[in-house]
């Protein structure tokens with residue numbers, strides 16, 4: 001495992017609230033339990049359960065959101081999640097989260113995101129490069145790291161549209177992403193329970209985002225839904241996540257399109273969207289030279305890490321260290337950040353090679 005931890009890695013599919021530490025979640029639930037908002041023993045059982053079906057995962061997210069949705073907690077979680085990824089040598093993290101409105105806490109989608117950014121700025125264990133376009137600042141951070149020898153992580157954000165949301169709510173998220181572009185927001189994600197909501201509800205907001213030049217990634221094919229899968233592939237997003245329930249025709253379309261796929265092995269196996277790692281589509285896509293990125297999805301919910309995903313892929317598909325390094329390095333092409341960041345990532349991988 002140690003060699004995978006030491007290797008520089010790029011994480012492109014990580015949900016903020018799914019990446020929360022179990023210890024933090026239990027501590028927060030304990031606090032709410034004392035206040036009588038939740039029954040702590042019930043919450044503890046859900047949190048500590050290891051195998052979860054996809055519907056159970058979404059029940060857990062509802063619970064996590066009860067426990068986490070105030071500004072201070074959002075800031076704390078963001079800080080911890082970034083520190084955890086940095087500690088295993090993730091050098092570029094694209095962290096996605098659903099901006100939430102919570103009137104009882106005086107929270108708007110914008111103030112939620114401001115709390116997220118505050119968490120990123122509060123990271124103390126590594127240098128965090130946050131801004132998308134402020135090259136001068138990036139160079140300054142680089143110089144400082146060179147001088148102090150401290151580690152650095154690039155962090156960028158994707159704003160998620162939840163499939164429970166209306167067209168208007170989705171549009172609000174896209175507008176927020178556009179307003180926050182200079183602050184490190186680099187794209188849009190569509191996620192949430194795949195059996196809820198219609199593609200046509202989100203399409204106007206996604207088309208608007210695309211028109212404005214915001215890159216988009218879609219959770220695609222987590223459940224069998226050929227009509228939606230075809231519509232999503234026709235939309236030509238910059239990346240898709242999962243691609244588990246594809247049929248022959250969808251595989252052909254995907255391969256022709258060359259849309260990169262964010263692969264989350266442990267998540268797919270625990271939620272039983274894929275029956276076992278031996279039959280995972282990673283193997284076929286890798287052999288076909290289709291663009292792939294190994295990702296975690298939800299390190300907290302699925303008790304994994306990006307290093308553990310690399311270890312699993314290496315052992316399950318017989319890939320040696322050099323091949324895994326190449327896979328990690330190739331992800332540079334698929335990040336949503338700009339060319340100056342890609343250039344710096346190239347340098348990091350070149351010196352690690």
Ligand code: 5GP
Pocket residue numbers: 015016017018061062096097098099160162191192193194219222267297298
């Ligand atoms: P948040 O957006 O609150 O930071 O992260 C948790 C949310 O991410 C969940 O409520 C859900 O909308 C989304 N999410 C996390 N994991 C998955 C997944 O495996 N599939 C889908 N479709 N959505 C997910």
